[in-house]
Amino acid sequence: MKKRSNKTFPLLYWRRIAQTLFLLLFLVLFRLTDYKGEDQIPYAVNIFFRLDPLVAAAAMLAARALISLLLLSLIVIGLTLILGRFFCGWFCPLGTLLDLFQTVSPLKKEKSNVRRRNWKYLLLGFILLSAFLGFPVVGYFDPFSLLVRGMTLSVDPFFNYTVGSFFDFLYRHGPSFLSQISESIYSFFKDTLLAYNQKFFYLSLLSLLILIAIFALERIERRFWCKNLCPLGGLLALLSRFSWLRGHIQTSCRGCRVCTQICRMEAIDQTGGIASADCNLCLDCLHLCPDKAISFAFKKPEQRPVPLGISRRVFIGTLSSALILPTFLKVRAETKNPDPTLIRPPGAIKENFFLDRCVRCGECMKVCINNALQPCWLEAGMEGLFSPRLVPRIGYCEFNCTLCGQVCPTGAIAKLPLKEKQKTVIGRAYFDRNRCLPYAQGTPCIVCEEHCPTPEKAIKFREALVMNPEGKMVTIKQPYILESLCIGCGICENKCPLEGKAGVLVINNPEGMVLSKIAMF
Amino acid sequence: MNRRVFLKQCALWTAGLTLSPPVFRLIPELWAEPRASIVSITEGTDYPALVSKVLGPLGGIQPFVKKGQRVVVKPNIGWDRSPEQGANTHPEVVKTLVRLALDAGAAQVLVFDRPCNEERRCYANSGIKKAVESLGDRRAICTYMDNRKFIPVRIAKGKSINDWEFYKEALEADCYINVPVAKHHGGAGLSLGLKNIMGVIGGFRGKIHFSLGQRIADLNTVLKPHLTVIDATRILLRNGPQGGDLKDVKILNSLIASTDIVAADAYATTLFHLKPEEIESTQAAYQLGLGEMDLKKIKVVKA
DSSP: HHHHHHSSSHHHHHHHHHHHHHHHHHHHHHHHHHOOSSSOOOOOOOOOTOOHHHHHHHHHHTSSSSGGGGHHHHHHHHHHHHOHHIIIIIIOOHHHHHHHHHHHSOOOOOOOOGGGGGHHHHHHHHHHHHTTOOOOOOHOOOOOHHHHHHHHIIIIHHHHHHHHHHHHHHHHOOOOHHHHHHHHHHHHHHHTTTTTOOOOOTTTHHHHHHHHHHHHHHGGGGTTTIIEEEEEEEEHHHTTTHHHHHEEEEOOOOOOOHHHHHHOOOOTTTTTTTOOOOOOOOOHHHHOOOOEEEEEEEOOOOOOOOOOOOOHHHHHHHHHHHHHHHHHHSHHHHHHOOOOOBBBOOTTBBBBHHHHHHOOOOHHHHOOSSSEEEEEESBGGGTTTOOEOOOTTOOOOTTTOOOOHHHHHSBBBOOOOOHTTTTTTOEEEETTTTTTTTHOOOOOOOHHHHHSSSSSSSEEEEEEOOOOOOEEEEEEEEEEEOOHHHHHHHHHHHOOOOOSSSSEEEEEGGGGGGGGEEEEE | OOOHHHHHHHHHHHHHHHHHHHHHHHHHHHTTOOEEEEEEEEEEEOHHHHHHHHGHHHHHTTTTTTTEEEEEEEEOOOSOOOGTSSSSOOHHHHHHHHHHHHHHTOOOEOOOOSSSHHHHHHHHHHHHHHHHHHTTTTTEOOOOOOOOGGEEEEOHHHHTTTTEEEHHHHHTTSEEEOOOEEEETOOOTOOOGGGGGGBBSOOOOGGGGGGHHHHHHHHTTOOOOEEEEEOEEEEEEETTTTTTOOOEEEEEEEEEESSHHHHHHHHHHTTOOHHHHHHGGHHHHTTOOOOOOOTTEEEEEEO
């Protein structure tokens, strides 16, 4: 083995280099999904999603329209038809992380079960059919959505907090010579590795548990997720059945079966065939075969691909559940009575279209400069889980910021020009006079009026003579809202000095959503 | 000299010597009392030149910045607004003050504020970060504030608040130059020099608003700027403090400078056709003895 690597640079190393580079690219783009002093993000930070054929298929089926943002995924489809599942072996950052996990803690004995292989096809069928019928679930199974969302909502804030508290400790309690050094390291980290601000998210623990679950499955089989569950892997596997680049076992094989043992995708069966639907071209076998009997070559697939082996009963069951479930959305209470505090980001298209198109990737929540966008729990119904909503008490929508529309890979949040965004009404504020201080306590305040960002303020005040709790008559400025000017950015609710529930609250404005589902071409 | 004269002289000398120490101690204050608060004003379109000019009657920057000192220049960078919109101090004014301090030999000049909007956007769009960095001097640092550097301070003279957190770097500065922008403010009437202190305090600032004028004055008893330069190059007349509409901005091309923050505010109030006593914070600060608000007692010098 070592002799061989002296002669040529094994292809397997190229695969590892590619994996490393794409993972780094993924992480760098993740970090760059932030405000960097410019109103426009100059990098295509959502490029991984735009290359993802599953996201493209599901979003377009749901929108029943061509989404030009997602046409990049045709590249991946084209390459897969030629090369096979290279995407899973060479490109996918989740696959790379799973491989890394195996390197760190290798699995001793696989408890393999071939019947599980078909789950991914069933899942794929279910996702695509239900997407077409208006039941959006792709975001819960797409590998990039899972990864970016998990990192945004849990890993990144955790990392930031841990590193931050370590340096904080040194700063507060360390001797001054040490804290001087640690502070300069910290400021370097802040400029490079860390998020600008510590962020806080709902569902951060749930997101982490989902990620952990995917990695925990590696204790059963290597690449359990990729082999059995990943619907994107399923889609690419279907395409790979027709791919041209294929592995072959030549006659020089003496039947040692090393390849079957080492194949992480279990693509090489005992009879010596390499299944192109499963092989992710990691090229371990090429490298490790003692007889050098494995080769990869372009060849037109001669025989008809092997059947998927999905039983009729399971197939029909999947189809019918995909047909039936969307109907349940029509009869749930949220349809009749939407949550009034569910405020979507500016540029969000109308609610039912929005849920269809949103792939729950978390990019908007990552980029939101004030940590204002938060994942939904059940506010938008069960199928709205992890979709973004504005929570003014945590953060408000910055008047001059358009970042969420810029990073959304599917156009669920339209990319609005600044002028248009500043007029997009995502909600309306109203005063709770039982809490608002000038009304309830006769205390001067009007912090909300001060912060209201519309050039002509939507919050105004009038002076009133009121009796304060001490029984004295005082002249107080009492705020009120001019509905026609309010855009629902939530800064008033955010800055209200009352603790707990604010004295001014924002409720959503369904009319403010971008109406047309194909408006964002 | 006869005996009578001798004894008389002795008595007078003794009396003089005995009385003199307390009398001498009185002298500086007696001398200081009649000295009027000087407010220097100037007008012109070349803002860098304007800054140097307005400091002229106060003796330039030299009386304030000594060699090797740590200087803080505190502008208003409160909002994500452009310089024309008049919500923040003009970047050229800030930059020139920093340059003057550097020229006077300051060891370090810090520029910071605690904005209301997202801080990176405020620092960028106010133009102040870029302006300070364009000086290319490592001693001039336009920095975001560090949450760990707010320290609790007892406000002994405060009438409405007695404890609040202040920014350490501001308290420890050898020379603190206050550079507010003059603008309308719904709650406070106007936002001027005294109000600018809101940018160096920590905590939940909304609570200051429960008695805004008095609390601003209380805060100002802790940190007294050595110099206040009010930027009235353009003033926001309505929809303050963040504005956003150029219709609300009036271009005055003026600067106001004084060592007396109350006097500076009192004079700046007249730019809005208001009287000093109409602004609660000016009134409260005057009553706390922080400076002069009577326009008749203020010496206004056109530079």
